[in-house]
Structures are given as C-alpha cells and as structure tokens.
Amino acid sequence: xxxxxxxxxxxxxxxxxxxxxxxxxxxxATDVVGYIPYVARVAPRPGLxxxxxxxxxxxxxxxxxxxxxAEGKRVVVVSSGDPGVFAMASAIFEALEAAPQFLDLDIRIxxxxxxxxxxxxxxxxxxxxxxxxxxxSDNLKPxxxxxxxxxxxxxxxxxxxxxxxxxxxxxxxxxxxxxxLRAHCDPGRLITFARAVSTADEAIRTVTLAEATxxxxxxxxxxxxxxxxxxxxxxxxxxxxxxx
Amino acid sequence: xxxxxxxxxxxxxxxxxxxxxxxxxxxxATDVVGYIPYVARVAPRPGLxxxxxxxxxxxxxxxxxxxxxAEGKRVVVVSSGDPGVFAMASAIFEALEAAPQFLDLDIRIxxxxxxxxxxxxxxxxxxxxxxxxxxxSDNLKPxxxxxxxxxxxxxxxxxxxxxxxxxxxxxxxxxxxxxxLRAHCDPGRLITFARAVSTADEAIRTVTLAEATxxxxxxxxxxxxxxxxxxxxxxxxxxxxxxx
Numbered sequence: 001x002x003x004x005x006x007x008x009x010x011x012x013x014x015x016x017x018x019x020x021x022x023x024x025x026x027x028x029a030t031d032v033v034g035y036i037p038y039v040a041r042v043a044p045r046p047g048l049x050x051x052x053x054x055x056x057x058x059x060x061x062x063x064x065x066x067x068x069x070a071e072g073k074r075v076v077v078v079s080s081g082d083p084g085v086f087a088m089a090s091a092i093f094e095a096l097e098a099a100p101q102f103l104d105l106d107i108r109i110x111x112x113x114x115x116x117x118x119x120x121x122x123x124x125x126x127x128x129x130x131x132x133x134x135x136x137s138d139n140l141k142p143x144x145x146x147x148x149x150x151x152x153x154x155x156x157x158x159x160x161x162x163x164x165x166x167x168x169x170x171x172x173x174x175x176x177x178x179x180x181l182r183a184h185c186d187p188g189r190l191i192t193f194a195r196a197v198s199t200a201d202e203a204i205r206t207v208t209l210a211e212a213t214x215x216x217x218x219x220x221x222x223x224x225x226x227x228x229x230x231x232x233x234x235x236x237x238x239x240x241x242x243x244x
Numbered sequence: 245x246x247x248x249x250x251x252x253x254x255x256x257x258x259x260x261x262x263x264x265x266x267x268x269x270x271x272x273a274t275d276v277v278g279y280i281p282y283v284a285r286v287a288p289r290p291g292l293x294x295x296x297x298x299x300x301x302x303x304x305x306x307x308x309x310x311x312x313x314a315e316g317k318r319v320v321v322v323s324s325g326d327p328g329v330f331a332m333a334s335a336i337f338e339a340l341e342a343a344p345q346f347l348d349l350d351i352r353i354x355x356x357x358x359x360x361x362x363x364x365x366x367x368x369x370x371x372x373x374x375x376x377x378x379x380x381s382d383n384l385k386p387x388x389x390x391x392x393x394x395x396x397x398x399x400x401x402x403x404x405x406x407x408x409x410x411x412x413x414x415x416x417x418x419x420x421x422x423x424x425l426r427a428h429c430d431p432g433r434l435i436t437f438a439r440a441v442s443t444a445d446e447a448i449r450t451v452t453l454a455e456a457t458x459x460x461x462x463x464x465x466x467x468x469x470x471x472x473x474x475x476x477x478x479x480x481x482x483x484x485x486x487x488x
Contacts, residue, residue: 011263014265015264016263016264016265016268017263017264017265017355018263018264019255019260019261019262019263019357020259020260020261020262020264021258021260021261024260058485082361082365083365083369084361084364084365084369084370084371084372085361085371085372086372086373086485089365089368089369089372089482090369090372090373090482090483090484090485091485092369093368093369093372093477093480093482094482094484094485096477096478096480097475097477103477103478104478107480108365109364109365109366109368109369110365111261111357111361111362111364111365112357113263113355113356113357114361117326117328117329117355117358118355120328120353120355121326121327121328121333121352121353121354121355122353124333124337124353125327125328125333125334125336125337125353126328127328127329127377128328128329128330128333128334128337129330129334129379130376130377130378130379130393131376131377132374132375132376132377132397132402133371133374133375133376133377134374135373135374140485140486140487141486141487141488142487142488145487145488148400149374149400149402152396152397152399152400153376153396153400155396156392156393156396156397158376158393231341233337233340233341233347234340234347234348236337236340236351238333238334238337238338239334240334240338241302241330241334241335241338241384242384242385243384243385243386243389244385244386244389
C-alpha cells in the first residue's frame with residue numbers, strides 16, 4: 001500500500017493562516033474529504049477528487065478516508081482550525097479502532113491554527129496564563145459533564161475557551177453555562193465573543209460577565225472567558241503572566 | 245507614528261509550520277526582537293536589524309519593542325509556538341500597561357502553532373476532548389497554584405498539556421506534579437513526553453503514569469496527559485470525542 005491519510009488543519013478561515021506543511025499535503029493529495037464548507041476552501045485541480053460531506057457524518061467520512069488510502073489513494077481529511085481540537089483527528093482514530101485491518105496505514109495529523117488561539121490573538125492575549133478548552137456541545141457527552149468542568153475551571157481560576165457554545169437545537173445550554181460562571185466569578189469578569197475569526201464575517205466583542213447574554217454566541221463563535229486577573233489595556237484584552 | 249509592533253508566533257521549530265501571515269510580517273519588519281534562539285530563526289537581510297536577548301528579560305524586550313515602534317520602526321517580536329500561550333504577547337501588554345504613553349501604538353498579535361498542538365498531532369490526538377494547558381513553572385505564580393490546578397483538572401477528567409515541566413533549578417517540582425496525578429488517576433493513564441517537536445532533536449515517548457519518571461521531561465519538553473478514556477491504537481495515542 002502506498003496510500004496515506006493526512007488529517008490537516010486549515011486554520012480558522014484566512015489562507016494566510018494555512019501552514020506550508022498543509023499546503024504541501026494538499027498539493028500531493030489525490031482525494032480530499034471533509035465537511036462541505038472546509039472542502040470548498042480547497043482549489044480544484046486535475047487529478048484531485050473532492051468529497052464534500054455533510055456535518056455529523058464524521059465516522060462515515062473517516063471510514064471513507066481509510067478505505068481510499070487502503071486502495072492506494074493519498075487522502076487529506078480537512079478540518080477547520082486544528083484537527084486535534086474538537087475535530088476530525090479523533091474521529092479517524094475511532095474509525096481505525098473499529099476497523100483494525102487498516103492499522104498498518106500511514107496516518108499523520110498536521111496541526112493548524114485553532115479557533116481559540118486565532119480569537120485570542122485578535123483580542124490581545126486573554127489566554128496568556130493557564131487555560132482550559134471546553135466543547136459545550138452535549139452531542140457526545142452529558143451536559144452535566146460540561147457544567148462540572150466549567151465549575152472546576154472557574155474554581156481553579158483558569159481562563160477558558162468554549163467551542164460550539166450554542167446550537168439552534170439547544171439554545172438554553174449556553175444560558176446555563178453563564179449561570180455556572182456567575183456562581184463562581186465576579187460580575188466584572190471579561191468575556192470575549194469571537195465570531196468567524198479571520199474571515200470576512202469576523203466580529204469580536206468583549207463584555208463583562210454581567211453584560212453577557214446567550215444571544216452573543218452562535219455556532220461560529222468561540223467564547224473566551226478571562227481569569228480573575230484578565231483586564232483591558234486600551235483596545236486590548238490580556239491576562240497577565242503572573243497569578244496569585 | 246507609522247511604526248508598529250507585531251508579536252508573531254514562529255511555531256515549534258519547523259519552517260513548514262510558520263504561517264504565511266508571519267512570514268509576511270517578517271518581510272515588512274525593520275527590527276526583530278526576541279529570545280536568542282528564536283531570533284536566530286529569522287534570516288538576516290539588508291534593512292533588518294536583529295535584536296536577540298537573553299531569557300527572562302521579557303519586560304525589557306517588550307519595552308524596547310514599544311519604544312522602537314514609537315520611533316517609527318516596524319517591530320516584530322518573535323515567540324516560539326503561539327505568542328499568546330505562555331509567551332511574549334502578555335508581556336507586551338504588561339509593558340503597555342506600565343507605559344501608557346504608548347497606548348495609541350498599532351499592536352497586533354499573530355497566532356502560531358503552539359507546542360502542545362504540534363506534539364498532540366505527532367502523537368495522534370491526545371487532546372481530542374476537553375483539555376487544560378498549565379505552565380508548571382513557578383517563576384510567576386506560587387507552586388501551590390500549580391498543584392491545585394493539576395488536581396482540579398484531574399477531578400474534571402480533562403486531558404492536560406504541561407509547558408515548562410522541569411527546570412534545572414527546580415527538578416523536584418515535576419516529581420510533585422506526578423504525585424498529584426497519581427493521587428487522582430489510574431496507573432494506566434497515558435502520558436506523552438514530546439521533546440523539541442518538529443526539530444532535528446524531536447523525541448516522542450508515551451508511557452503510563454505508573455512508568456513515568458521526572459527525568460523524562462526537560463525544559464524543551466511539552467507533556468500531555470490523557471484523560472481517563474485516552475488509549476493507544478497501533479502507534480497512535482488518542483482521546484475519543486465522547487465522554488462519560
């Protein structure tokens with residue numbers, strides 16, 4: 001078998017945030033697999049087959065990638081951001097665990113700029129000290145686990161980044177997360193809502209916990225909660241390197 | 245003033261992980277400031293002045309960058325990895341807070357591939373579910389805060405990434421962190437020691453918590469601790485997307 005699977009992070013949206021390593025992998029690929037809007041970011045060319053698929057079919061997509069690589073194809077599975085952060089890398093390994101005939105395949109993960117770090121950079125440096133990354137979706141875990149982790153992160157005075165903060169089908173859950181934060185943090189705690197970072201739709205807004213409302217987030221938003229020392233300086237939001 | 249300060253992440257070491265955005269900023273710069281080994285990664289050219297400085301002089305370096313920008317220079321402050329993760333972005337804003345005469349300066353942060361995400365990609369996907377990033381150095385916080393955060397992260401069943409796990413002057417502290425982990429996690433918990441990722445010196449090793457010893461980490465190592473579900477599949481280490 002000379003095929004391979006590369007799971008590549010395209011970054012949050014701008015081409016200027018795609019690493020040369022990922023660009024090179026795409027140039028070598030025979031097939032590109034991924035969620036429709038991410039595959040749409042790959043330029044068509046002769047010899048390259050694009051396989052866009054819908055959201056929430058991660059396991060089908062992963063199995064498809066493994067099968068094609070076993071047939072000798074050079075397959076790039078594209079994720080936005082970093083593929084190892086709430087994205088396709090874990091799905092590929094789940095599929096591999098369920099299909100051990102593919103264990104000898106050449107599988108590599110190429111990192112990308114994940115949304116929380118692109119968002120933090122635009123805001124200033126709100127993740128400049130210890131922080132947690134939490135996926136607020138309860139598609140794959142009980143919502144009680146989300147609440148527990150947010151509470152523990154607040155108790156530890158971690159800064160936090162929330163992925164998938166709000167879905168149309170479960171709008172009340174982000175409301176509940178704000179309640180958990182209010183139980184543990186001062187009303188002046190700074191929260192940055194960063195939508196569609198590095199794209200034409202980018203919108204960044206920082207408010208206090210007292211001002212935050214659930215409608216400030218949607219599924220294209222990453223939410224960054226500062227720690228107790230996070231502050232504004234001019235237009236910037238940053239967390240000092242030191243802690244109490 | 246037409247000068248500016250850009251704080252740019254060079255990624256963990258390989259040129260193939262430097263974003264085009266950062267490459268472009270370096271091409272526009274008149275001055276580059278940073279820790280000696282990071283400035284050494286920038287190619288000299290006519291019109292560019294390199295200002296390498298020693299470790300632990302972050303505030304001097306930040307003030308120097310602000311002063312030069314105020315004089316009209318185009319200054320890039322280089323960090324390894326991502327500048328917003330335990331690096332120079334927060335130091336620049338600390339310097340700005342102490343020198344408000346520079347508040348109107350054009351200051352931007354450009355994200356980079358941070359060490360934990362490069363290391364996770366090499367290992368597989370050990371950060372594929374909720375995780376914390378913790379700086380184990382007590383240069384800027386009490387070590388009791390480190391111990392508390394590691395314990396809370398373990399209680400929440402977060403995966404964890406440790407930066408600056410071990411220094412020559414405080415070798416016993418990583419020993420203590422392993423003790424905290426052993427108090428909360430099963431002996432089979434997987435730990436990846438990733439040294440100098442993406443450089444010629446790269447070395448990646450995954451062991452169980454029972455097998456882990458303090459000498460497996462040094463200051464060029466990022467340590468990734470899986471959560472309770474993290475497992476091996478073939479040569480890969482990954483954390484499933486679902487949680488209990």
